[in-house]
Amino acid sequence: xxxxxxxxxxxxxxxxxxxxxxxxxxxxxxxxxxxxxxxxxxxxxxxxxxxxxxxxxxxxxxxxxxxxxxxxxxxxxxxxxxxxxxxxxxxxxxxxxxxxxxxxxxxxxxxxxxxxxxxxxxxxxxxxxxxxxxxxxxxxxxxxxxxxxxxxxxxxxxxxxxxxxxxxxxxxxxxxxxxxxxxxxxxxxxxxxxxxxxxxxxxxxxxxxxxxxxxxxxxxxxxxxxxxxxxxxxxxxxxxxxxxxxxxxxxxxxxxxxxxxxxxxxxxxxxxxxxxxxxxxxxxxxxxxxxxxxxxxxxxxxxxxxxxxxxxxxxxxxxxxxxxxxxxxxxxxxxxxxxxxxxxxxxxxxxxxxxxxxxxxxxxxxxxxxxxxxxxxxxxxxxxxxxxxxxxxxxxxxxxxxxxxxxxxxxxxxxxxxxxxxxxxxxxxx
Numbered sequence: 187x188x189x190x191x192x193x194x195x196x197x198x199x200x201x202x203x204x205x206x207x208x209x210x211x212x213x214x215x216x217x218x219x220x221x222x223x224x225x226x227x228x229x230x231x232x233x234x235x236x237x238x239x240x241x242x243x244x245x246x247x248x249x250x251x252x253x254x255x256x257x258x259x260x261x262x263x264x265x266x267x268x269x270x271x272x273x274x275x276x277x278x279x280x281x282x283x284x285x286x287x288x289x290x291x292x293x294x295x296x297x298x299x300x301x302x303x304x305x306x307x308x309x310x311x312x313x314x315x316x317x318x319x320x321x322x323x324x325x326x327x328x329x330x331x332x333x334x335x336x337x338x339x340x341x342x343x344x345x346x347x348x349x350x351x352x353x354x355x356x357x358x359x360x361x362x363x364x365x366x367x368x369x370x371x372x373x374x375x376x377x378x379x380x381x382x383x384x385x386x387x388x389x390x391x392x393x394x395x396x397x398x399x400x401x402x403x404x405x406x407x408x409x410x411x412x413x414x415x416x417x418x419x420x421x422x423x424x425x426x427x428x429x430x431x432x433x434x435x436x437x438x439x440x441x442x443x444x445x446x447x448x449x450x451x452x453x454x455x456x457x458x459x460x461x462x463x464x465x466x467x468x469x470x471x472x473x474x475x476x477x478x479x480x481x482x483x484x485x486x487x488x489x490x491x492x493x494x495x496x497x498x499x500x501x502x503x504x505x506x507x508x509x510x511x512x513x514x515x516x517x518x519x520x521x522x523x524x525x526x527x528x529x530x531x532x533x534x535x536x537x538x539x540x541x542x543x544x545x546x547x548x549x550x551x552x553x554x555x556x557x558x559x560x561x562x563x564x565x566x567x568x569x570x571x572x573x574x575x576x577x578x579x580x581x582x583x584x585x586x587x588x589x590x591x592x593x594x595x596x597x598x599x600x601x602x603x604x605x606x607x608x609x610x611x612x613x614x615x616x
């Protein structure tokens with residue numbers, strides 16, 4: 187068995203650990219769990235730290251439990267939140283649970299043997315638990331003073347806006363604490379893991395186990411991922427970066443990691459890949475020798491895109507990047523569906539032109555300054571064209587008077603205009 191805690195430590199993932207936890211894990215195979223919140227039907231990159239934690243746990247010879255919160259999803263965790271979130275209906279929860287289960291199965295080996303991973307849903311033990319039984323058998327063991335002392339509760343009570351904290355959310359730590367008690371009692375789950383913002387909820391569980399059954403349980407939390415520039419990890423201008431390709435295309439997923447700063451990528455390649463310490467350090471030496479080649483970013487983006495999607499998805503993402511930013515071929519563009527084209531060009535200016543007018547032929551300056559707004563005027567268009575700064579379908583436009591028609595359309599529908607090196611425009615003929 188490898189040392190799980192030491193693995194987290196050298197990777198920069200470890201935040202806090204309860205005394206004697208590391209010693210307990212060294213004794214032999216131990217069961218531990220992490221909870222996942224089913225507020226959507228897909229996990230996003232913000233969940234990847236916890237997914238990687240479970241992967242390392244299993245690789246170290248321990249037995250991981252992934253708890254999907256079918257019951258707690260109906261309540262809402264106040265940790266790190268400034269306001270109460272919307273509660274989910276049973277139908278939406280069921281749909282979300284199925285999506286999350288399918289995604290976790292890509293990362294963990296599930297089954298019935300040895301240290302195979304196990305998926306559990308806390309709705310299974312909460313659905314028949316009555317409120318009066320809960321406050322009698324669980325609530326009496328944890329005082330209000332204890333619950334009020336938690337940072338997640340304090341911050342909400344002291345926060346601006348006067349929203350306060352509902353009784354529903356206040357009870358969340360008791361419910362999560364009971365999850366730990368139930369898994370400890372019925373599945374011999376001795377360790378709960380989670381992000382550092384979960385420490386208070388996790389410790390409530392260890393305290394409930396101690397007070398209710400005089401038992402011993404353990405806690406480990408991981409670092410919350412922060413970007414070097416202070417912006418929130420896992421967010422882009424268009425929102426969260428999802429693991430579901432229908433929500434975030436593999437190309438955009440790949441680009442998210444490829445665009446990591448040098449400061450961030452040196453941390454992230456340790457956290458989000460399974461590369462060994464020696465492999466990471468060797469890559470860092472190569473990267474520092476030629477930072478402009480972005481070797482670390484490419485290694486990270488390739489590794490994690492394959493893990494979350496597939497080698498085929500990575501290949502498409504790389505070819506898309508080469509098409510947009512390098513010398514990619516028009517043959518590749520011909521393989522893309524309309525949906526894929528619009529995904530690639532999302533956020534890039536798009537103009538609709540008449541296919542009938544185009545069939546008759548339109549000169550470049552008219553096309554780019556009158557039929558579309560790529561340029562503010564024909565004069566501006568002519569000037570840049572003469573300077574060799576405008577391309578259509580990856581070929582330089584040599585003269586402003588050059589005429590284009592329907593035969594120039596890609597996929598019988600598109601014209602791709604490039605102004606300078608990085609400014610793209612998509613013209614759609616209808």
